[in-house]
Amino acid sequence: MPSSGVQDTQPVLELRGITKIFGPVVANKDVDFDLKAGEIHALVGENGAGKTTLMRILYGMYQPDGGTIVMDGRPVGFKKPMDAINHGIGMVHQHFMLVPGFTVAENVTLGAEPRRNGFFDHAAANDSLVEPMKRLGISLDPETVTGTLNVATQQKLEIIKVLYRGAKIIILDEPTAVLTPQETEELFVLLKTLANDGSSVIFISHKLREVFAVADRITVLRNGQTIQTFNAAQTDAASVVAAMTGRTDVNLGRVERTEPTDGTVLEVKGLETGKHGADAALKSISFSVRPGEVLGIAGVEGNGQSTLAETLIGIQPLDAGFIRLRDVELGGLNVAERRSKGLSYVAEDRHLEGIPLNGTVLEGISAGLIRRDSSPVGLGLAFPRTVRHWSTHMIKKYSIKTSGPGAKCSTLSGGNQQKIVMARELEDKPDCIILAQPTRGVDLGAIEFLYNQVAEATAAGCAVVLISADMDEILRLSDRVLVMYGGSIVAEQQTDATSREELGMYMVGAQTMKVGK
Amino acid sequence: MSMNTPLKTVPQSKHSEVHSTASFARSLAKRIGPGVFTLAVGLVLAVTLIQAQGYQPLPTILAGLDYAIGDAPSIARTLAWGLPLFVATMGVALAYRSGMFNIGAEGQIYAGAMAAALTGAYIGPMFTGLHLFLCLAVSALTGGAVAAGLGWLRAVWNVDEVLSTLLSNYIIMLFCAYLATAPLRDPARQSGTTKAVHETAMFSELIPQTQLTSALFVVIVLCAATWWLSERSVTGYRWRMTGESSAFAAAVGINVRRSRIGSMTVSGALCGIAGALLVTASQGRFWTEIGTGIGWDAVLLAMIARARPLSAVVWVLVYSVMRSAARGIEQVSTVPSELSLILISGIIIAATARAGLFSRVAELKKILIRSEGK
Ligand SMILES: Nc1ncnc2c1ncn2[C@@H]1O[C@H](COP(=O)(O)OP(=O)(O)OP(=O)(O)O)[C@@H](O)[C@H]1O
Ligand SMILES: [Mg+2]
Numbered sequence: 078m079p080s081s082g083v084q085d086t087q088p089v090l091e092l093r094g095i096t097k098i099f100g101p102v103v104a105n106k107d108v109d110f111d112l113k114a115g116e117i118h119a120l121v122g123e124n125g126a127g128k129t130t131l132m133r134i135l136y137g138m139y140q141p142d143g144g145t146i147v148m149d150g151r152p153v154g155f156k157k158p159m160d161a162i163n164h165g166i167g168m169v170h171q172h173f174m175l176v177p178g179f180t181v182a183e184n185v186t187l188g189a190e191p192r193r194n195g196f197f198d199h200a201a202a203n204d205s206l207v208e209p210m211k212r213l214g215i216s217l218d219p220e221t222v223t224g225t226l227n228v229a230t231q232q233k234l235e236i237i238k239v240l241y242r243g244a245k246i247i248i249l250d251e252p253t254a255v256l257t258p259q260e261t262e263e264l265f266v267l268l269k270t271l272a273n274d275g276s277s278v279i280f281i282s283h284k285l286r287e288v289f290a291v292a293d294r295i296t297v298l299r300n301g302q303t304i305q306t307f308n309a310a311q312t313d314a315a316s317v318v319a320a321m322t323g324r325t326d327v328n329l330g331r332v333e334r335t336e337p338t339d340g341t342v343l344e345v346k347g348l349e350t351g352k353h354g355a356d357a358a359l360k361s362i363s364f365s366v367r368p369g370e371v372l373g374i375a376g377v378e379g380n381g382q383s384t385l386a387e388t389l390i391g392i393q394p395l396d397a398g399f400i401r402l403r404d405v406e407l408g409g410l411n412v413a414e415r416r417s418k419g420l421s422y423v424a425e426d427r428h429l430e431g432i433p434l435n436g437t438v439l440e441g442i443s444a445g446l447i448r449r450d451s452s453p454v455g456l457g458l459a460f461p462r463t464v465r466h467w468s469t470h471m472i473k474k475y476s477i478k479t480s481g482p483g484a485k486c487s488t489l490s491g492g493n494q495q496k497i498v499m500a501r502e503l504e505d506k507p508d509c510i511i512l513a514q515p516t517r518g519v520d521l522g523a524i525e526f527l528y529n530q531v532a533e534a535t536a537a538g539c540a541v542v543l544i545s546a547d548m549d550e551i552l553r554l555s556d557r558v559l560v561m562y563g564g565s566i567v568a569e570q571q572t573d574a575t576s577r578e579e580l581g582m583y584m585v586g587a588q589t590m591k592v593g594k
Numbered sequence: 595m596s597m598n599t600p601l602k603t604v605p606q607s608k609h610s611e612v613h614s615t616a617s618f619a620r621s622l623a624k625r626i627g628p629g630v631f632t633l634a635v636g637l638v639l640a641v642t643l644i645q646a647q648g649y650q651p652l653p654t655i656l657a658g659l660d661y662a663i664g665d666a667p668s669i670a671r672t673l674a675w676g677l678p679l680f681v682a683t684m685g686v687a688l689a690y691r692s693g694m695f696n697i698g699a700e701g702q703i704y705a706g707a708m709a710a711a712l713t714g715a716y717i718g719p720m721f722t723g724l725h726l727f728l729c730l731a732v733s734a735l736t737g738g739a740v741a742a743g744l745g746w747l748r749a750v751w752n753v754d755e756v757l758s759t760l761l762s763n764y765i766i767m768l769f770c771a772y773l774a775t776a777p778l779r780d781p782a783r784q785s786g787t788t789k790a791v792h793e794t795a796m797f798s799e800l801i802p803q804t805q806l807t808s809a810l811f812v813v814i815v816l817c818a819a820t821w822w823l824s825e826r827s828v829t830g831y832r833w834r835m836t837g838e839s840s841a842f843a844a845a846v847g848i849n850v851r852r853s854r855i856g857s858m859t860v861s862g863a864l865c866g867i868a869g870a871l872l873v874t875a876s877q878g879r880f881w882t883e884i885g886t887g888i889g890w891d892a893v894l895l896a897m898i899a900r901a902r903p904l905s906a907v908v909w910v911l912v913y914s915v916m917r918s919a920a921r922g923i924e925q926v927s928t929v930p931s932e933l934s935l936i937l938i939s940g941i942i943i944a945a946t947a948r949a950g951l952f953s954r955v956a957e958l959k960k961i962l963i964r965s966e967g968k
Pocket of ligand 2: 128129130249250490
């Protein structure tokens with residue numbers, strides 16, 4: 078249930094008629110938004126609706142082209158984030174801004190370090206953490222090196238940092254995109270604690286389940302404009318979806334798919350790998366995927382799913398076992414060779430592996446076409462007219478919101494960046510596709526569209542390995558689910574014969590079943 | 595004034611559709627802005643330095659410019675000096691684009707110069723075209739082999755190319771100096787030079803008394819080819835993506851190792867050819883000081899141009915004029931010709947500060963290393 082610390086008083090913050098224009102794109106158009114003391118206010122809308130832009134304006138990162146920010150009845154102007162911080166506004170970015178080599182205390186106080194005789198005052202820094210941690214009801218050792226903390230804890234650290242700087246208004250841009258369901262729950266408890274204390278929270282998410290679990294009010298943006306502000310208790314998901322998309326027929330449930338057919342497209346047996354980075358090593362992984370089947374792989378992140386994806390596509394070496402795609406052994410092949418045998422891959426970290434962030438949309442989306450150029454020296458034109466036309470067509474087909482194929486990938490909103498990746502990989506017409514977190518940060522209308530594209534691919538016989546931390550995604554799209562824990566498969570279920578709760582038990586290792594033949 | 599004009603055409607890859615004249619003007623301003631800014635910084639620096647020496651800045655600068663580009667022979671002289679630098683800068687830029695910091699340009703230039711001098715002196719005489727082609731080809735192979743080795747160390751063993759290329763400079767230059775002073779020394783000369791190359795291994799002068807030779811055409815072709823390779827071709831795409839994000843490149847099936855080694859090889863080959871031009875279009879033989887630091891200039895110019903071939907060409911032009919003007923200023927005043935070096939360093943710092951182009955602290959370190967290397 079939503080927290081109920083809201084006072085029916087003057088708003089602490091009002092955005093009036095905010096407009097922001099980027100070249101040809103109007104990101105915010107006359108947007109109104111207000112925030113009361115002690116409320117959690119969700120900001121929702123499709124990809125590119127202008128949520129992040131609005132919050133960056135509020136945080137002083139962008140200057141508005143029109144409109145005013147009013148705090149406690151007085152108009153204010155923020156030239157830089159420091160101005161916003163001085164007015165008690167804090168923002169937790171989707172990409173954390175922590176220094177991995179610093180300790181918790183150093184990171185929290187960074188930029189506003191307590192000093193004694195001109196030197197960093199360790200004791201004071203450690204002490205200054207006590208108060209915000211007490212408010213949040215969490216405890217962390219101030220001397221821990223930040224890089225060793227997991228993502229969820231780092232996020233809490235960001236919140237502590239914001240509180241340390243005296244924030245009364247806390248902005249969280251898609252904070253749950255990187256969290257497991259359990260971690261999300263913990264975050265919500267924390268946010269409610271803050272709200273009950275009289276702070277205000279602005280919360281951005283694409284998952285309505287979360288929005289309704291935590292928000293007091295919900296403001297919907299569409300195409301850069303405010304559509305409506307709802308009282309969460311007096312509305313339902315359908316109305317919010319309708320306001321977001323302008324449609325009433327958005328499917329939020331199971332995706333309609335054709336039945337898988339007999340045979341085997343992908344067969345994996347006895348896969349073993351070493352440990353790479355933070356993820357678990359694979360221990361004797363075996364499974365197979367039929368033509369037209371979607372095999373979901375659920376699990377709390379860090380239990381080997383990333384290693385599995387990267388081993389399948391060939392970025393990481395395998396120590397033992399084999400991977401067969403339609404009787405072709407892939408084990409000894411490199412990424413390009415595996416791809417030309419019919420394997421396709423949507424990487425989980427889109428900024429790192431999915432797109433060239435500083436490259437153009439054209440460069441990102443046409444990588445698959447260019448890979449097919451097999452001339453030994455490759456002196457031919459990379460982007461002939463046909464490729465350019467194709468990319469323009471793809472931008473339309475996948476409704477990627479951008480000024481054109483020449484736009485830099487980094488100027489696209491998160492969800493639209495993801496559509497580039499999905500378009501590139503699905504249009505490769507693969508026999509088998511590995512989808513790792515395919516719709517992270519994607520809005521629900523676009524998710525429906527992407528799922529339909531996946532369904533279309535499976536109808537044509539494509540086998541899909543769907544690795545996702547999002548339980549809804551697994552339940553909506555897959556035929557069969559495997560659960561990974563500690564680098565092994567601990568459970569196998571038909572999707573229609575299982576539940577969120579049951580999978581959750583396997584995911585945390587509370588239960589295992591005998592799997593594999 | 596004349597310094598500003600070339601910048602109007604700083605062309606960068608522009609795929610984006612332009613929507614209105616207003617936004618066109620804005621994007622144009624955005625593109626030219628940094629160049630104008632850095633040049634303005636350079637100008638202010640020059641004025642201050644000349645003033646500090648007790649001369650009137652404007653007349654002095656104008657006299658210098660007159661020396662550099664006052665009439666056709668001056669322009670030809672200025673251009674002639676710049677020819678090897680164009681090729682070397684293109685080479686270094688090409689490696690940057692794939693994320694390889696080839697600061698071994700100077701050494702590769704020496705290697706190329708030595709290779710050309712030997713091919714020119716010990717093989718032939720023969721038909722000029724063939725002899726020149728042979729000289730350039732052997733130089734390209736030599737420079738390419740050196741850089742390929744260094745690229746291989748990085749790609750396979752992950753040996754930091756900044757260190758390895760830097761060190762390779764000293765090894766190669768010392769080795770060449772050894773060759774030129776001991777086994778391959780021209781006995782007719784006292785100092786460390788090799789035998790003069792045959793006449794057939796020399797480019798012919800286009801304009802008498804200016805040293806501007808038909809090597810100009812070779813340079814134009816090489817610049818155009820490098821631009822195509824880097825910005826338009828399939829291979830260039832693979833190299834650029836590798837430099838942009840090697841994780842992305844690996845995930846879409848680009849062979850990252852091959853890109854790194856390949857771009858380093860071509861980069862080294864271009865530097866080798868630059869060295870060959872020092873011999874075959876100017877000096878006629880190898881001597882121990884033949885490079886005069888153009889490899890380091892190339893490293894810096896490629897950096898200012900952000901590794902874009904077209905802006906690299908523009909910057910080499912600007913730099914050649916600056917160098918030449920500084921020499922002219924030296925003749926009419928006591929301002930030392932090192933002025934151009936101070937200017938270019940100032941410009942680099944301005945450019946770096948302005949766009950925050952190089953987040954890696956390492957890059958700044960390299961600037962320091964460079965001034966020590968001088
Ligand atoms: N720096 C920028 N330069 C150019 N265009 C931009 C820039 N930042 C945002 N845009 C454009 O403004 C629009 C709004 O983007 P914004 O990031 O605010 O969307 P969003 O609602 O946060 O979307 P998402 O849910 O995908 O994160 C998009 O069309 C985007 O391409
Ligand atoms: Mg956003």
